[in-house]
Amino acid sequence: MLNYKTSIKGDVTYSDLVIKEIKPIMKLIIRGKTKDFIKAIGKNLNMVLPTKANTSTSAEQLTAFWLSPDEWMLISNETVNEDNNNYHVEDELIKNISKVKLGAVTDVSDQFVMLNIKGSKVFDLFATGSPFNFNEFKNKKGSVVQTILSHIDVIIHLTEINDVNLLVRRSFSEHLHSWMSDSASRL
Numbered sequence: 617m618l619n620y621k622t623s624i625k626g627d628v629t630y631s632d633l634v635i636k637e638i639k640p641i642m643k644l645i646i647r648g649k650t651k652d653f654i655k656a657i658g659k660n661l662n663m664v665l666p667t668k669a670n671t672s673t674s675a676e677q678l679t680a681f682w683l684s685p686d687e688w689m690l691i692s693n694e695t696v697n698e699d700n701n702n703y704h705v706e707d708e709l710i711k712n713i714s715k716v717k718l719g720a721v722t723d724v725s726d727q728f729v730m731l732n733i734k735g736s737k738v739f740d741l742f743a744t745g746s747p748f749n750f751n752e753f754k755n756k757k758g759s760v761v762q763t764i765l766s767h768i769d770v771i772i773h774l775t776e777i778n779d780v781n782l783l784v785r786r787s788f789s790e791h792l793h794s795w796m797s798d799s800a801s802r803l
Contacts, residue, residue, distance in 0.1 A: 628800060644723055646713070653713065681760045727786060741800055
């Protein structure tokens with residue numbers, strides 16, 4: 617995060633649709649299977665990991681996304697210091713999870729770009745480029761889905777009705793942002 621350079625060329629605003637990058641956000645992937653892993657995570661994060669597919673849980677400072685039966689993504693709920701890529705949460709998890717061989721902790725903060733998309737046309741935009749049916753998803757606050765959007769893997773988290781955070785790999789972020797800008801202009 618020390619030399620953070622965005623690949624996104626500014627915010628996009630159309631009627632009933634706003635797309636902007638949220639940066640910098642801490643993003644960690646944690647993996648583990650055992651009950652001891654789940655207990656240690658709960659103790660260290662003071663939150664319970666979601667165990668049901670396509671759900672999330674939130675605490676004061678963190679949100680956890682269920683990605684698979686033994687994999688979660690943790691993100692910070694607030695932006696972090698752009699001049700430093702050391703995270704207290706990561707240090708504690710490495711000490712209490714990785715070093716005692718309960719699971720794995722990987723910092724993916726620089727690997728993913730997070731876009732916030734708000735407005736009544738969010739799901740109209742997604743429908744133009746994704747095979748996923750968002751009919752039930754868009755009404756369940758906290759829902760998470762891994763899907764394809766314009767042939768690009770994304771993770772979408774519904775934070776509020778018509779307000780989503782979308783995570784995309786940095787190498788695809790400029791293309792996806794360009795596609796969304798173009799598609800949004802036609803809605």
